Amino acid sequence: TICFCFISVALKRMLNFNAPPLKNTAAEPVWKVLIYDRFGQDIISPLLSVKELRDMGITLHLLLHSDRDPIPDVPAVYFVMPTEENIDRICQDLRNQLYESYYLNFISAISRSKLEDIASAALAANAVSLVTKVFDQYLNFITLEDDMFILCHQNKELISYHAINRADLQDTDMEAIMDTIVDSLFCFFVTLGAVPIIRCPRGNAAEMVAVKLDKKLRENLRDARNSLFTGDSMAAGQFSFQRPLFVLADRNVDMATPLHHTWTYQALIHDVLDFHLNRVMMEEGAGAEPSPAGARPKKKSRKTYDLTAADKFWQKHKGSPFPEVAESVQEELDTYRAQEDEVKRLKSIMGLEGEDEGAISMLSDNTAKLTSAMSSLPELLEKKRLIDLHTNVATAVLDHIKSRKLDVYFEYEEKLMSKSTLDKSLLDIISDPDAGTSEDKMRLFLIFYITAQLAPSESDLEQYKKALTDAGCDLSPLNYIKQWKAFTKMAATPANYGNSGVKPMGLFSRVMNTGSQFVMEGVKNLVLKQHVSLYAETDDYRYFDPKMLRGSESSIPRNKNPFQEAIVFVVGGGNYIEYQNLVDYTKVLHKCTQLLLVCVFSVQTGKEGHLRMQ
Amino acid sequence: MAVDITLLFKASVKTVKTRNKAIGIGFDSTKDEIFKRSRPKGGFSPKAKEVITNITKLKEFLLQHRKDYVSAGSLISSDLTRMTDSERDQIDQDAQIFMRTCSEAIKQLRNEAEKQVMSAQIKEHRGAVLDLVEMYLKGVCKIYSEQRAIRVKRMFEQENQRLISEMNSLVDEVKQIEGKVVEISRLQEIFAEKVLQQETEIDSIHQLVVGATENVKEGNEDIREAIKNNAGFRVWILFFLVMCSFSLLFLDWYDS
Numbered sequence: 001t002i003c004f005c006f007i008s009v010a011l012k013r014m015l016n017f018n019a020p021p022l023k024n025t026a027a028e029p030v031w032k033v034l035i036y037d038r039f040g041q042d043i044i045s046p047l048l049s050v051k052e053l054r055d056m057g058i059t060l061h062l063l064l065h066s067d068r069d070p071i072p073d074v075p076a077v078y079f080v081m082p083t084e085e086n087i088d089r090i091c092q093d094l095r096n097q098l099y100e101s102y103y104l105n106f107i108s109a110i111s112r113s114k115l116e117d118i119a120s121a122a123l124a125a126n127a128v129s130l131v132t133k134v135f136d137q138y139l140n141f142i143t144l145e146d147d148m149f150i151l152c153h154q155n156k157e158l159i160s161y162h163a164i165n166r167a168d169l170q171d172t173d174m175e176a177i178m179d180t181i182v183d184s185l186f187c188f189f190v191t192l193g194a195v196p197i198i199r200c201p202r203g204n205a206a207e208m209v210a211v212k213l214d215k216k217l218r219e220n221l222r223d224a225r226n227s228l229f230t231g232d233s234m235a236a237g238q239f240s241f242q243r244p245l246f247v248l249a250d251r252n253v254d255m256a257t258p259l260h261h262t263w264t265y266q267a268l269i270h271d272v273l274d275f276h277l278n279r280v281m282m283e284e285g286a287g288a289e290p291s292p293a294g295a296r297p298k299k300k301s302r303k304t305y306d307l308t309a310a311d312k313f314w315q316k317h318k319g320s321p322f323p324e325v326a327e328s329v330q331e332e333l334d335t336y337r338a339q340e341d342e343v344k345r346l347k348s349i350m351g352l353e354g355e356d357e358g359a360i361s362m363l364s365d366n367t368a369k370l371t372s373a374m375s376s377l378p379e380l381l382e383k384k385r386l387i388d389l390h391t392n393v394a395t396a397v398l399d400h401i402k403s404r405k406l407d408v409y410f411e412y413e414e415k416l417m418s419k420s421t422l423d424k425s426l427l428d429i430i431s432d433p434d435a436g437t438s439e440d441k442m443r444l445f446l447i448f449y450i451t452a453q454l455a456p457s458e459s460d461l462e463q464y465k466k467a468l469t470d471a472g473c474d475l476s477p478l479n480y481i482k483q484w485k486a487f488t489k490m491a492a493t494p495a496n497y498g499n500s501g502v503k504p505m506g507l508f509s510r511v512m513n514t515g516s517q518f519v520m521e522g523v524k525n526l527v528l529k530q531h532v533s534l535y536a537e538t539d540d541y542r543y544f545d546p547k548m549l550r551g552s553e554s555s556i557p558r559n560k561n562p563f564q565e566a567i568v569f570v571v572g573g574g575n576y577i578e579y580q581n582l583v584d585y586t587k588v589l590h591k592c593t594q595l596l597l598v599c600v601f602s603v604q605t606g607k608e609g610h611l612r613m614q
Numbered sequence: 615m616a617v618d619i620t621l622l623f624k625a626s627v628k629t630v631k632t633r634n635k636a637i638g639i640g641f642d643s644t645k646d647e648i649f650k651r652s653r654p655k656g657g658f659s660p661k662a663k664e665v666i667t668n669i670t671k672l673k674e675f676l677l678q679h680r681k682d683y684v685s686a687g688s689l690i691s692s693d694l695t696r697m698t699d700s701e702r703d704q705i706d707q708d709a710q711i712f713m714r715t716c717s718e719a720i721k722q723l724r725n726e727a728e729k730q731v732m733s734a735q736i737k738e739h740r741g742a743v744l745d746l747v748e749m750y751l752k753g754v755c756k757i758y759s760e761q762r763a764i765r766v767k768r769m770f771e772q773e774n775q776r777l778i779s780e781m782n783s784l785v786d787e788v789k790q791i792e793g794k795v796v797e798i799s800r801l802q803e804i805f806a807e808k809v810l811q812q813e814t815e816i817d818s819i820h821q822l823v824v825g826a827t828e829n830v831k832e833g834n835e836d837i838r839e840a841i842k843n844n845a846g847f848r849v850w851i852l853f854f855l856v857m858c859s860f861s862l863l864f865l866d867w868y869d870s
Contacts, residue, residue, distance in 0.1 A: 014616065028666055029746040033739065055749075059742030060735060069733040073659035103617070112626070115619070119626040123634070134623040137616045228617065 007191070008047040009144045014105050015056050015077055018133050033076045033099065037086055039107055040079035042142050042153040046278045049306070061490040064089050068098060075101040079137070082110035091121030094131075102131045108183055109142040138228070140187040144278055146309065148579055153277055160253050161572035164205050174208075181571070182212045186220075189246075190228045191425070195221065196246035196567065198544035206571045208251040210544055217546035243547075244565035251572025255484060256417060256450045258575045259443040261409040265325045266318035267576035269307075269393060272400040280305045282396055305389050313386055319580045322397065329390050338385055343377070354360040405435040409444055416451050430467040438472035445473075446481050455485075658727065662743055665719050666750065672712050673754045676761065679705060684764050702765060709758050716751050720744055 012021050015034065034053065036044065041063070044053075053061060062068055064080055077097035080086045090104065116136070122128045141149045163169075163177055189196060195217055200210035221227055251258070262271045274281040283304045308315045313332060317325050401407060412429060415422050426448055430441045445468060449456075456464070457542070465475060568574075568582060683702060727740045 010616065018616070018618070029750050031743050031746055033737075054742065054745070057746060057822065059739045059746070062735070071736055071739055074739065109617075110619075112622075115623055116626045116630055120621060120630045120634070123627060123630055128624075128627050132620075133624065134620045135616045135621055139616075483763045522834055 007139070010139065010191070011044060011047060012056060014079065014135065014137060015058065017075070017077070017103055018135055029057050031057045031059050031074060033060045033071060033074050035064050035065045035076055035078045036061065037080040037532065038154045039081045039152065042277055043107065043139055044079070046142065046144055046420065051598070056565050061525050070096065070098045072097070073100055075099060075103065077103045077496070079105045079107065081108065082106045082114055087114050087117055090118060094121045094127045095125045097125060097127065100130070104134045105133065106135070107137055108187055108523055109138070138187040138190040140184045142277065147583065149188065151181060165252070178208055178212050181209055182216055185213050185215050185569070189217065192244070193229070194244055195229055195546050196244045198246045198248065200248035200542050202542060203248060204250040204252060209571055210248050210542065214544040214546050221546060244567055246567045246569065249570050250566065251570055252484065252488060255481065256447045257577055258573065259446050260413050260417070260577055261406055262577055263321050263410045264580050265322055267580060268322055268397050270576050272397055273393070276306050278306065280393055282392065305393060311386055313390055317584060322401070325394055326398070329387065329394055332387050334385055336380070340381055380563060386562065404437060404440055408435060409440055412460045413447050415442060416447055427463060427467055430464065441468060441471050442473045442477060446477060449478070450485065507538040527598055658723070658740060661723055662747060665716055665723070665747055667816065669754055672709065673757065676709065676754070676757050680709055680761060683761055708761060713755055713758070720748055720751065775804050
């Protein structure tokens with residue numbers, strides 16, 4: 001299975017002049033400069049921290065299109081997309097003789113003509129010998145989690161849902177979008193080292209992507225000389241011998257889930273705070289910090305937090321419902337304080353040495369304890385830092401929940417989606433000035449509209465529209481959803497939102513009693529049950545196998561073996577709710593069929609993206 | 615999976631060269647070469663590399679002698695491989711001097727770099743390079759200090775052993791002395807007992823002697839008395855006799 005470390009190993013290898021890094025920790029340092037473009041930066045930043053880059057000998061990391069001074073005694077490693085401007089800039093660098101030697105790594109494959117451009121610039125600058133290595137890295141995708149990828153972050157609007165589904169889309173535009181998507185997916189499979197079996201629904205953008213991807217994989221396999229999937233280029237033994245299953249889905253199948261308000265930690269952070277590429281950006285002082293700092297003026301400074309794989313708390317709780325997270329942070333804080341007190345106690349006992357006869361006899365025992373306490377001190381400090389981080393983040397999220405009454409929205413939407421009885425009228429919630437922003441209300445209403453079996457009557461609709469306009473909403477998304485609903489009714493069976501359930505567990509008195517900072521009074525403790533958004537039945541999905549010779553579709557022998565790995569891709573954008581659902585789903589399955597899951601999203605739909613339709 | 619297209623690049627270079635030749639563009643390669651060589655390389659990089667080579671030498675030296683340094687010397691190994699303590703001290707000293715020199719060199723490079731006027735990027739780069747070198751030095755120092763810690767630990771263990779054996783011998787001596795003292799006290803007890811016995815006898819002897827002395831004194835007194843009495847008696851006898859004689863003589867005269 002692909003893991004974070006595999007890709008970061010690939011990156012580290014690249015940064016070590018394309019040679020495998022030595023295991024020897026006390027190896028001679030070799031220094032180098034890293035030059036990347038924004039795509040490269042987005043790929044590297046979730047995987048390697050600045051400290052890790054430094055440890056690998058990278059003294060400077062610079063953007064390609066920035067002013068760079070000549071540093072003539074250092075080799076430079078480039079990690080860029082092979083675009084026109086990037087190539088021009090590289091040629092310029094060669095002419096200006098900025099560095100001692102050049103290791104060029106292209107994120108996706110560079111064309112022959114562009115390679116010749118670099119060659120001629122190198123010749124002109126007499127720098128051919130300086131260009132030591134040129135590599136196609138096939139890393140044109142961003143790894144966010146051990147089991148989740150997105151295609152890109154820069155220019156993500158170009159392949160967003162809006163871009164694919166807008167009314168004024170030209171064929172050429174669509175082609176361009178499809179090419180971008182397929183290029184990234186192709187890179188993904190090259191890195192994975194496996195040729196998948198592709199399944200996709202019929203009649204939408206997903207099918208187009210599948211057809212193109214199949215074609216590209218087929219062409220590459222046929223080209224025996226340059227095939228990227230031959231045995232020795234594949235990481236032998238890295239992956240199971242089974243071929244993975246690649247399932248494509250189109251966003252249009254389910255429009256409600258991206259609009260749905262979230263309740264798990266990671267999804268909430270993404271929904272409510274500024275969260276990109278595993279980095280949260282917050283304004284400090286904006287949250288209700290319960291520190292007894294007295295009359296400290298609330299200055300708004302921006303703070304960024306990285307949520308990494310090394311953060312154990314994050315890995316454990318990113319899929320947990322928010323109230324659980326609040327409790328767990330409190331628990332962690334208590335454990336930390338206990339450990340801190342232990343260290344303090346040991347320190348004071350050390351101070352008693354010579355004064356207390358009894359202490360001396362305990363000394364040897366405590367020396368060992370102190371040594372272990374001392375050595376675990378950096379761990380303890382790191383733990384403190386993480387606890388502070390999560391306290392701040394969770395507090396900020398909680399503020400949003402409280403001010404916008406997001407728990408009410410979540411509960412109501414869950415009920416709408418599972419067609420359970422509603423205890424409030426929708427109009428009440430929309431008209432309530434305290435509950436949520438205009439965006440929240442619009443989302444709620446769209447979910448209602450999408451999940452309603454029967455369309456609301458004209459008069460009702462007018463009422464809703466008026467309430468929404470009063471709340472400050474823009475009604476254009478509604479028109480789009482109307483069209484969409486009409487279209488999907490014609491096409492396929494509507495999405496069944498499965499048997500989800502929401503059990504409100506009463507008020508949060510327990511948390512209040514433990515003296516936690518997270519006083520969630522009035523916020524309902526909602527427990528998520530399995531909410532699996534089922535797509536249409538897959539039997540009438542198309543079946544592609546790039547390794548097979550092309551024949552008529554019905555004569556293609558289908559791979560009957562159960563799949564070990566599956567990769568899910570949503571054309572038009574996935575979201576953290578679906579990711580979490582899939583992860584939870586496979587955890588249940590994992591016990592019986594060993595199904596491993598990798599999720600790929602073309603772009604994470606931000607809340608702004610939803611409403612920019614039409 | 616990354617694909618190495620360096621050869622492809624070189625092929626492209628050839629293609630471009632041939633193409634340029636065909637078109638008639640040539641490049642004056644030699645002149646450019648000279649230009650390149652004459653660019654001032656700057657002393658920084660080679661100096662930094664020198665420090666690194668030195669540190670590597672130190673590392674190799676430490677690792678080379680590590681086995682001997684650390685080994686406690688088993689019964690099987692010959693004395694040749696064993697290191698004497700003075701040799702170890704020598705290594706320690708040398709290593710420390712070396713590390714200090716390297717550290718000084720790094721500091722010096724840093725100061726030089728600060729004084730020199732150059733762009734911010736180069737400054738940052740050089741600072742980072744020196745950080746890397748320092749980290750490397752720290753890593754090598756760690757090797758050294760680990761070795762040393764093992765040695766010092768062993769030294770303490772040895773000293774512990776020595777102290778223990780000293781204490782043990784002291785304990786033995788003390789036990790011996792204790793035995794002897796007990797013996798002495800026992801003898802002394804017997805002695806005292808005997809002395810006490812003799813005391814009573816001596817007392818009685820003393821009494822007898824005192825009595826005897828008294829008796830002898832009285833006897834002496836009595837004898838003296840007796841002598842005196844004797845002497846007095848004799849005088850009276852003599853007087854009587856004389857008187858008698860005189861009386862006789864008178865009587866005789868009267869009668870005559």
